[in-house]
Amino acid sequence: MVNCAKCNGQAALKRPKNGDALCRSCFFEAFEREIHETIVGNDLFVRGDSVAIGASGGKDSTVLAHVLNLLNERHDYGVKLVLLSIDEGITGYRDDSLEAVKRNKLEYGLPLEILTYKELYGWTMDEIVAKIGLKNNCTFCGVFRRQALDRGAWKLGVNKVATGHNADDIAETVLMNVLRGDIARLQRCTQIVTGQEGMLPRCKPLKYTYEKEIVMYAHFKKLDYFSTECIYSPNAYRGHARTYIKDLERVRPRAILDIIASGEALSVKEGVSLPTITTCVRCGYISSQSVCKACVLLQGLNTNEPLLGIRKTSKANKQLQRPPPTSSTSDVSQSGGCGSGGCACNPDTPQSLDF
Numbered sequence: 001m002v003n004c005a006k007c008n009g010q011a012a013l014k015r016p017k018n019g020d021a022l023c024r025s026c027f028f029e030a031f032e033r034e035i036h037e038t039i040v041g042n043d044l045f046v047r048g049d050s051v052a053i054g055a056s057g058g059k060d061s062t063v064l065a066h067v068l069n070l071l072n073e074r075h076d077y078g079v080k081l082v083l084l085s086i087d088e089g090i091t092g093y094r095d096d097s098l099e100a101v102k103r104n105k106l107e108y109g110l111p112l113e114i115l116t117y118k119e120l121y122g123w124t125m126d127e128i129v130a131k132i133g134l135k136n137n138c139t140f141c142g143v144f145r146r147q148a149l150d151r152g153a154w155k156l157g158v159n160k161v162a163t164g165h166n167a168d169d170i171a172e173t174v175l176m177n178v179l180r181g182d183i184a185r186l187q188r189c190t191q192i193v194t195g196q197e198g199m200l201p202r203c204k205p206l207k208y209t210y211e212k213e214i215v216m217y218a219h220f221k222k223l224d225y226f227s228t229e230c231i232y233s234p235n236a237y238r239g240h241a242r243t244y245i246k247d248l249e250r251v252r253p254r255a256i257l258d259i260i261a262s263g264e265a266l267s268v269k270e271g272v273s274l275p276t277i278t279t280c281v282r283c284g285y286i287s288s289q290s291v292c293k294a295c296v297l298l299q300g301l302n303t304n305e306p307l308l309g310i311r312k313t314s315k316a317n318k319q320l321q322r323p324p325p326t327s328s329t330s331d332v333s334q335s336g337g338c339g340s341g342g343c344a345c346n347p348d349t350p351q352s353l354d355f
């Protein structure tokens with residue numbers, strides 16, 4: 001029998017993060033305490049905050065909702081929590097995972113708001129994939145989701161958004177941004193709170209939490225989540241980064257934290273020009289070009305030119321300085337959006353690589 005390193009009882013697992021043998025209850029204690037320390041150490045919340053948890057029904061956001069709800073009570077954060085789900089319109093995937101979110105809403109007694117791509121943009125992902133095929137569809141989905149979460153948060157009147165991005169996700173993003181030479185995103189992607197002026201702050205309380213431990217926690221706690229991969233997401237580039245990091249982790253478990261620390265330690269030399277943040281002339285959301293990536297992509301879909309937002313968008317941006325077509329079904333291009341959210345996309349990057 002292997003003894004628990006903390007209480008000397010019978011160990012039930014070996015922690016992927018540091019190899020400690022722990023019993024279940026000592027693992028729960030360590031897992032929850034570390035997330036609490038991340039929250040407190042980084043001032044993620046203040047009393048009175050209203051926080052929308054991006055709830056996809058997957059393991060990460062389900063564990064996030066469970067743990068935030070628990071810590072909020074245990075440590076009396078005084079924070080109001082709300083679940084916010086975006087229904088991208090992916091039959092056989094998001095409809096099923098949203099059922100898990102609806103069950104969690106009842107289980108945790110938290111309000112839930114669901115926004116759909118169809119109502120926000122006039123298109124479901126099923127329709128987008130039918131139009132453009134499986135290549136590039138993740139670009140549409142990622143850009144629309146980022147803006148949709150902001151729009152949902154403004155609608156709910158919250159002042160913060162929390163997402164379930166974990167340590168593995170962040171290490172992968174660091175690597176991908178290094179390989180792409182994307183300095184602006186490299187600088188941003190390790191930040192635990194993102195969101196420039198005019199945007200709602202977004203935080204990642206699971207930034208230092210290993211994916212394997214999230215899976216273990218969800219499994220031992222018997223949490224209700226949906227575990228199937230997106231049917232439209234080949235996302236080969238992230239897949240390569242993921243495989244590489246898993247290989248590194250096998251040799252050196254700390255590699256994930258080390259990559260995050262390396263990303264955090266990088267700083268951009270003075271004088272290097274970074275994209276400036278402005279407001280999209282079409283929808284009013286924050287953008288790094290005069291027309292935001294969501295509007296460019298939407299224009300492409302609505303005018304039968306779906307690659308408009310995929311190719312170099314400075315060109316597309318010039319094209320879009322013209323007024324939008326009146327036939328658009330989206331409230332983004334028709335009404336100018338709510339004018340208060342934050343789509344901080346970098347239109348020249350083919351995939352969404354920051355959070």
Ligand SMILES: Nc1ncnc2c1ncn2[C@@H]1O[C@H](COP(=O)(O)OP(=O)(O)OP(=O)(O)O)[C@@H](O)[C@H]1O
Nearest residue numbers: 054055056058059060061062084085086163164165
């Ligand atoms: N459809 C959605 N609705 C609301 N929030 C979402 C949605 N998709 C993703 N998010 C948020 O963004 C985070 C990272 O999303 P990603 O697509 O990387 O999924 P993931 O790593 O599989 O996470 P999860 O296990 O929570 O689905 C999620 O944990 C969640 O907080």
